[in-house]
Amino acid sequence: MLTISLDTSSKEPLYQQIYRHIRHAIESGDVAPREKLPSKRRLASYLKVSLSTVETAYAQLKAEGYIETKMKSGCYAAEIQPLERVRPPLRPKLLREKTGLSPFLYDFRTDRVDPEAFPFSVWAKLTRKVLSEGGKELLETAYPKGLYELRETIAEYLRRFRGMDVLPEQIVIGAGWEYLFTLIIQLLGHRCCYGVENPGYQKVSKILHSLDCPVSYLPVEAEGISLSALERTSVEVLHVTPSHHFPLGIVTTAQRRRELLRWANGGNRYIIEDDYDSEFRYEGRPIPALAEMDHNGRVIYIKTFAKILAPSFRIAYMVLPLTLLEQYEARLLFYACTVSSIEQRVLRDFIGDGYLERHLNRSRNLYKKRRDIFIETIKKSALGSKVEIFGEDAGMHLLLRVQGMTEHELVAKARRRGISLNGLSRYYIDPAEALQNTVIAGYAGWQDQRLRQGVTALIEAWEKGSTEP
């Protein structure tokens, strides 16, 4: 039986009310499958609505397959079986979502940069300029590898500051290094074996596992990743951080770089060079990139802007060697560029107009000063003679090795006082392989005065604190 009661005071259009009632009647079985429905004219006159209102409702029901019309015979309910609920209602445990704000009093984790250091007003000004100049082309599909003018600007930047000679055509812009890394895996295949540093940046392994790639973990020595270990594996693609190893802070030696390149030349092998923080080198010049030394097209260079601008900027690029360019274009060019046209233009101006260089010089001085404050505060403290500092020549973090305490004690005592920092062992596949009693502390995301307080609080926690919760 079809019953329709219209509510003329409702905001819901009349045709939609009719549609909804009939749909419900058919879904619930009140109108049986193949049962004839009243003609549009009869229903309109019965409901005291216009014929076109009923026609619109019937048209919608027909478009969705709830009714069928037969020539000269009218409308019939379609055969709709009820939808069962096969599982009990779901009550998932929802994760409490963490915001960017740290719950800790002092947070020495390494993924923080100083938002105050970023020249936000310049970025805002350039964005306004792009928006006010930008016409149609801001809305057109961008070329999949990214805005050509941005890639030209990056090629010029690499020439000037990294001594790399690359064509804009080799550069691919993407929304973060993680995304670009998934593209590289699609390019090189997920069946070949990937080598990663141990210890190393955990996300690299997570991405490889998520894409089901075989992974070999390679120990890191004083010279860089272990070549003898590498040669005992069947690794075909190696991910490395040669300019500044994460987290140990080691610079791969010139000799080891050559050995790695020779290893790659010895087969159809590739090296993914993750140059995440080469700009922040406090003693001397940035270490030359492996990609600069590579004459045989074996190195894919990846660079994120998250570390040099701010983590919220989802822009990174990779430089493909010429050996892989045709393959990339043939197989992966169908992926649309993942970065908005507006931000690509703003970044082009930010680099091209010299703001990036100035920002980097400023940040380098700022972070160097903070590093010095960190070290000085430690050295002058009561624990000064018991703390060995290393990995401090570059980057935004350093390592602290403390005599007479275990890593667990170091982390737990700090946490008891609201201070967050990570032990070195978490970056190892087998935590037992790590140097004992060593923690990692990021110092970039701090104001000077607060950093002094934080380090002092940390020392106090270690000196006097308890590990009991």
Next chain:
Amino acid sequence: MLTISLDTSSKEPLYQQIYRHIRHAIESGDVAPREKLPSKRRLASYLKVSLSTVETAYAQLKAEGYIETKMKSGCYAAEIQPLERVRPPLRPKLLREKTGLSPFLYDFRTDRVDPEAFPFSVWAKLTRKVLSEGGKELLETAYPKGLYELRETIAEYLRRFRGMDVLPEQIVIGAGWEYLFTLIIQLLGHRCCYGVENPGYQKVSKILHSLDCPVSYLPVEAEGISLSALERTSVEVLHVTPSHHFPLGIVTTAQRRRELLRWANGGNRYIIEDDYDSEFRYEGRPIPALAEMDHNGRVIYIKTFAKILAPSFRIAYMVLPLTLLEQYEARLLFYACTVSSIEQRVLRDFIGDGYLERHLNRSRNLYKKRRDIFIETIKKSALGSKVEIFGEDAGMHLLLRVQGMTEHELVAKARRRGISLNGLSRYYIDPAEALQNTVIAGYAGWQDQRLRQGVTALIEAWEKGSTEP
């Protein structure tokens, strides 16, 4: 032999010139491995530079592993083997990169929308507002699934306009549906078999192939994807466009929707519902989403903003069913959100302040009018009686089937006159399965007057044109 000649008029710092000369001497073998280098003091006095200049150069060489220092004995060249060039210099064929501008006089391809229709000035205004209000939190790392307030706004939008009841926690923001699709594949695994529509959107298959997933192609019938074909496969994950099939324009019937949901309930199966253009329905209301009818957590809903804003916006979202939420959070939450914080805030305001709704209403009317112009111009033309139009109830394209000509002739004759449009067969795995003599024409990205001219030119090309180049 080490020879160093300094250029005091050069912009290159002196320490860097010294560094460069020594590095070159070691790399070229002019200084032999393990050869002793002059002491810093001697070199400084010989070159007439300060001691600290030489110290800086030596420190850099040491950091990069070109020299080694021995206690009280001085500096020695490290053992550096020369880098061979194992392959001939590479000269890749560089693809000429296409810009967004079409090389055609008239371009009826389907991936174009009208940039003039987008309220760019509103977007610019909201961006300025976000930039002027935004402080630190614009630069902090965003939550991996995206800005919570944007996801709340989208949940509210889905409730109002799609009748979907979802939690913000179920929503994941990403830089385009392609990226989100790769996340889904990582979530569900690349070993299970994926079903795709045939004909269908080619990128879906390309992504699946690129990630090495088994794919089954399923024919599309008048009611939607073929259920009997589906049941003969081992498909576990089905990608469909039920509200408006691409490219055929078919709406999956209510009965077929129920059958698909029942199929998914019958095993650990999932349906990926790609709701790419449900807003642009010209007769009646939008077709309800499969996700709305799904009570058992079997549907992943994907929606791009590229079609409703402009192609340059790389923002899309997916709604995960509650069944998959914990798994997603446990396994994929390490991926950082790929959309910039600034654009997420702008989009939140664009939707929340009602601009999206207004824009959609305006675009719908605009595109409906263009569709009507297209159809009317065809009908009134000399070929009017020979052209059958279908798939015109929704979306931004329609299909034209022309009596007495092959698809090849239709496409070739148009191209001869500088008109681009695609034949239907290119969307089929086996082109022979396609309806013959059918082409697809997009009409959304046109001004009215120009569209009239374009359609008139197309008819003329078909009537009188030659297929010879």
